[in-house]
Amino acid sequence: xxxxxxxxxxxxxxxxxxxxxGALAQRKDITFLRSQLASAKDSLKYIDAYNNLGFQVHxxxxxxxxxxxxxxxxxxxRLHYKKGMAFAYSNLGAGLLLKGLYSQALSxxxxxxxxxxxxxxxxxxxxxxxxxxxxxxFLGDSIKRTAFTRKSLKLxxxxxxxxxxxxxYINYAALNPGLSDDSVNYYLQKATAxxxxxxxxxxxxxxxxxxxxxxxxxxxLKEARRFIDSVQQTALSKGWxxxxxxxxxxxxxxxxxxxxxxxALNVYRRIYEVARRNEYxxxxxxxLGDLINAYEVKHNNDSSLYYHKLLVKELEKENAGYDxxxxxxxxxxxxxxxxxxxxxxxxxxxxxxxxxxxxxxxxCVLLAVTVIQYRKAKITGLxxxxxxxxxxxxxxxxxxxxxxxxxxxxxxxxxxxxxxLDKEEAAELFAGxxxxxxxxxxxxxxxxxxxxxHSDGYHFSSDDIPLLKAxxxxxxxxxxxxxxSRLSIEYDIDPSLYLNTDKEILQFVNRNLLHNAVKYSPAGxxxxxxxxxxxxxxTVSVIDNGPGMSPAQLSQIFFFRKTATxxxxxxxxxxxxIARELLEKLKxxxxxxxxxxxxxxFYYTLPLNNK
Numbered sequence: 272x273x274x275x276x277x278x279x280x281x282x283x284x285x286x287x288x289x290x291x292x293g294a295l296a297q298r299k300d301i302t303f304l305r306s307q308l309a310s311a312k313d314s315l316k317y318i319d320a321y322n323n324l325g326f327q328v329h330x331x332x333x334x335x336x337x338x339x340x341x342x343x344x345x346x347x348x349r350l351h352y353k354k355g356m357a358f359a360y361s362n363l364g365a366g367l368l369l370k371g372l373y374s375q376a377l378s379x380x381x382x383x384x385x386x387x388x389x390x391x392x393x394x395x396x397x398x399x400x401x402x403x404x405x406x407x408x409f410l411g412d413s414i415k416r417t418a419f420t421r422k423s424l425k426l427x428x429x430x431x432x433x434x435x436x437x438x439x440y441i442n443y444a445a446l447n448p449g450l451s452d453d454s455v456n457y458y459l460q461k462a463t464a465x466x467x468x469x470x471x472x473x474x475x476x477x478x479x480x481x482x483x484x485x486x487x488x489x490x491x492l493k494e495a496r497r498f499i500d501s502v503q504q505t506a507l508s509k510g511w512x513x514x515x516x517x518x519x520x521x522x523x524x525x526x527x528x529x530x531x532x533x534x535a536l537n538v539y540r541r542i543y544e545v546a547r548r549n550e551y552x553x554x555x556x557x558x559l560g561d562l563i564n565a566y567e568v569k570h571n572n573d574s575s576l577y578y579h580k581l582l583v584k585e586l587e588k589e590n591a592g593y594d595x596x597x598x599x600x601x602x603x604x605x606x607x608x609x610x611x612x613x614x615x616x617x618x619x620x621x622x623x624x625x626x627x628x629x630x631x632x633x634x635c636v637l638l639a640v641t642v643i644q645y646r647k648a649k650i651t652g653l654x655x656x657x658x659x660x661x662x663x664x665x666x667x668x669x670x671x672x673x674x675x676x677x678x679x680x681x682x683x684x685x686x687x688x689x690x691x692l693d694k695e696e697a698a699e700l701f702a703g704x705x706x707x708x709x710x711x712x713x714x715x716x717x718x719x720x721x722x723x724x725h726s727d728g729y730h731f732s733s734d735d736i737p738l739l740k741a742x743x744x745x746x747x748x749x750x751x752x753x754x755x756s757r758l759s760i761e762y763d764i765d766p767s768l769y770l771n772t773d774k775e776i777l778q779f780v781n782r783n784l785l786h787n788a789v790k791y792s793p794a795g796x797x798x799x800x801x802x803x804x805x806x807x808x809x810t811v812s813v814i815d816n817g818p819g820m821s822p823a824q825l826s827q828i829f830f831f832r833k834t835a836t837x838x839x840x841x842x843x844x845x846x847x848x849i850a851r852e853l854l855e856k857l858k859x860x861x862x863x864x865x866x867x868x869x870x871x872x873f874y875y876t877l878p879l880n881n882k
Contacts, residue, residue: 318347318355325362337366340379357386357395361402368406374775377406394435397423401442408446420446437465437474445481448488455485476505476514483521492528499525512549516542523561536565556585572694619644731773731856733881738809739764741774742800745781749789756794763801770809772881776853780861783846784813784873791817791871804879812874820865828863850875857881 325339340362347355360383368376384399404419420443427436440462444455459478466474479498486495503518505511519542526535539562546554559582566575739762746753746760753760770777788798792815799814820828829851847861854861858878865871 314346314350315352315355318343318350318352319358321346322355322358322362326358326365334366336362336369340366353386353390354392357383357390357392360386361399364402364406368402368409373406373410377403380406393426393429394433397426397430397435397439400426401439401446404442404446416446434465434469434471434474437462437469437471438477440465441474441477441481445484472505472509473511473514476502476511479505480514480517480521487521487524487528490528492525495521495525512545516545516554519545532565532568536562536569539565556582559585731776733771734774735769735771736774736777737766738768738770738802738811739766741770741777742781742785745778745785748782749785752789756789756792756796758789758792758794758796758798760798760800763799765802765804768802768804768809770877770879772857772877776857777877780850780854780875783850784875787846787873788813788815788817788871791815793817807879808876809879810874810876812872814870814872816870819867819869819871820863821867825863825865829861 321339322343325336325343340359343359343362344356347353347359360379364376364379364383367373367379380399380403384396384403387395387399400419400423404416404423407413407416407419423439424443427439430436440458444450444458444462450458459481462474462478465471466478479502483495483498483502486492486498499518499521503515503522506514506518519538523535523538523542526532526538539558542554542558543562546558559578562578563575563582566572566578742762742764752758785798785800792798796816800811801814802809802811804810828847830848851861854875854877858881859876861873861875863871863873
C-alpha cells in the first residue's frame with residue numbers, strides 16, 4: 272500500500288500553526304488547541320486556534336475539517352483577517368481533497384495562496400503551492416505537478432533559513448519520481464540539514480520515510496528494512512500515531528515484495544486496529560481494501576466477506592458524511608449571501624443618512640439620486656425574485672438527484688448484508704454503488720459551478736487547450752460506467768486542434784454532455800464525438816443512440832429557470848441551463864436536436880480564440 276505524500280505534507284505543516292518542535296502526539300495537540308480555544312480572549316487568537324484545531328482533525332474526519340473551514344472563514348471574513356481567511360481556505364482545500372473533490376480543493380488552495388501572497392507570507396506561499404502540486408498528483412497531471420513543485424522550490428530560496436524549507440525539499444523529491452538518485456539524495460541532504468538546525472524531529476522522520484519508500488520502489492529490500500525499523504520505533508516511542516501507521520504501511524509493502532502474504536496480513540490487521548481506535552477514517556477504508564485483496568489471493572472467502580462488510584459500513588458512514596457536508600455547504604453559501612446583502616443594505620442606509628444631512632443644499636440632486644436608486648432597487652428586486660424561484664427549483668431537483676442514488680445505495684448495502692451473495696453478485700453491486708456515488712458527485716459539482724458562476728468577483732480565464740486530449744480526460748471520469756454498459760466512444764477530432772477558452776467551463780460542459788449520452792445510450796452502443804471548424808469557430812457534437820426526447824422535453828432542456836421540472840429532465844435541465852449561461856459568457860452557444868426513438872445530438876459552438 273503505497274502512500275501519497277499528501278499526509279506527510281499536511282502533518283508536518285502543523286509546525287506552521289503550533290510554532291513548536293512537534294513533540295506532542297496528535298491527540299495531545301488537539302487537547303492543547305481546545306484549551307487554547309476555550310481561554311482565547313482576543314478575536315484573532317481565537318480564529319488562529321480554531322483554524323489549528325480544524326487542521327488537526329483532518330486525519331480523523333474530512334467532514335470536521337470542512338465544517339471548521341467554513342465557520343473559520345465566516346469569522347475571519349467578518350473581521351477582515353487575511354491570515355485567518357488563508358488558513359480557513361487551506362482547511363477547506365484539505366477536506367475537499369480527502370473527499371476526492373479535486374477541482375474545488377484546487378480552488379481553495381489557490382485562494383489561500385493569493386491571500387498569503389498579499390501579506391506576503393513566503394513560507395505559507397510555499398506550502399500552498401506544494402499542496403496544489405499534491406492535488407495535481409492525485410489528478411495524474413504530472414506536468415502541473417512538476418511545475419508547482421518547482422515554483423515552491425524557487426520560493427524556498429527567499430526563506431532558506433526557515434524550518435518549512437525542509438518539507439519543501441522532501442516533497443520535491445517525493446513528487447518528482449523522475450529525479451535521479453543523486454538529485455534525490457541532494458534534496459534530502461538539504462532537508463536533513465534544515466531539520467537538524469531546527470531540531471524538527473517529524474521532518475527527520477519524514478526523510479527516513481521517503482528513503483524507505485524509494486528503496487522499496489527500487490526493490491532494495493534489505494536497505495529499506497533498516498529505515499522502516501527506525502521509522503516505526505521512533506513513531507511508537509514519540510506517540511505519533513499517524514507516522515506509526517505510515518511505518519506499518521511501508522512494512523506491509525516490504526512483506527508483499529517478499530511474497531510473505533501472511534506477514535503482510537498481520538500488518539494490515541494491525542493498521543486497521545490502530546486506525547479504527549484513533550478514528551483515522553482515511554486509513555480504515557484503504558487498509559480494508561488491502562485486507563480484502565490479500566484474503567482473495569489466499570482464497571479465504573469467509574475473511575474476505577467479513578472485511579467486505581466492514582468496508583460497506585465505512586461507505587455508509589461516508590454517505591452520511593456527504594449528506595451533512597452538502598447541508599453545511601448550502602448553509603454556508605446562504606450565510607455568505609446574507610452577509611453580502613446586509614453589507615449592501617448598510618451601505619444604502621449610510622448613503623441615505625448622508626443625503627438627508629445635505630437635503631437643504633442638494634434637494635434636486637437628491638431627488639435624481641433617489642429616482643435612480645429606486646430604479647436600481649426595482650431591477651435588483653426582479654433579479655432576486657427570479658433567482659429565488661430558480662433556487663427553489665434547484666433545491667427540489669437536487670433533493671431528487673441526491674435522494675434517488677443514495678436510496679439505491681442503501682438498498683444495495685442491505686443486499687450486501689445477505690451472506691448468500693456470491694462474489695460476482697457482490698462485485699456487481701459494488702459497481703452499481705460506484706456509479707450512484709459518481710452521479711452524486713457530478714450533481715454536486717454542477718451545484719458548485721453554479722454557485723461559483725454567481726459569486727462576486729468571478730473572472731473567466733483562458734488557456735490553449737488540445738480539444739481531443741480534453742475529451743479523453745473527460746472520458747476517464749466515466750470509465751466504469753462505459754465498461755458496465757459496454758459502451759464505446761469514437762472521436763472525429765483533429766489531434767492538432769487547439770481551443771483558447773476557459774478550461775474549467777469547457778470540461779464542465781463536456782462532462783455533462785458525455786454523462787447524458789452514457790446515461791441514455793443502449794448497452795453495447797457507440798457514442799460519437801466530433802469537431803468541425805468554420806469561420807474561426809469550432810462546433811463540437813455529442814451523438815448518442817438513446818431513446819431521444821419529446822418536443823416538450825426539448826423546449827425545457829435549456830430553460831430550467833422558467834419551468835418547474837422534476838425527475839431526470841429536471842436534473843439535466845439544471846446542468847444544461849448552467850452550461851448555456853456559461854457558454855454564452857464565452858461568446859458561445861449550445862443546441863440540441865432529437866427525435867424519439869432515434870437518439871440525441873447535443874452540440875456547442877465556441878470561438879477558436881477567446882482572448
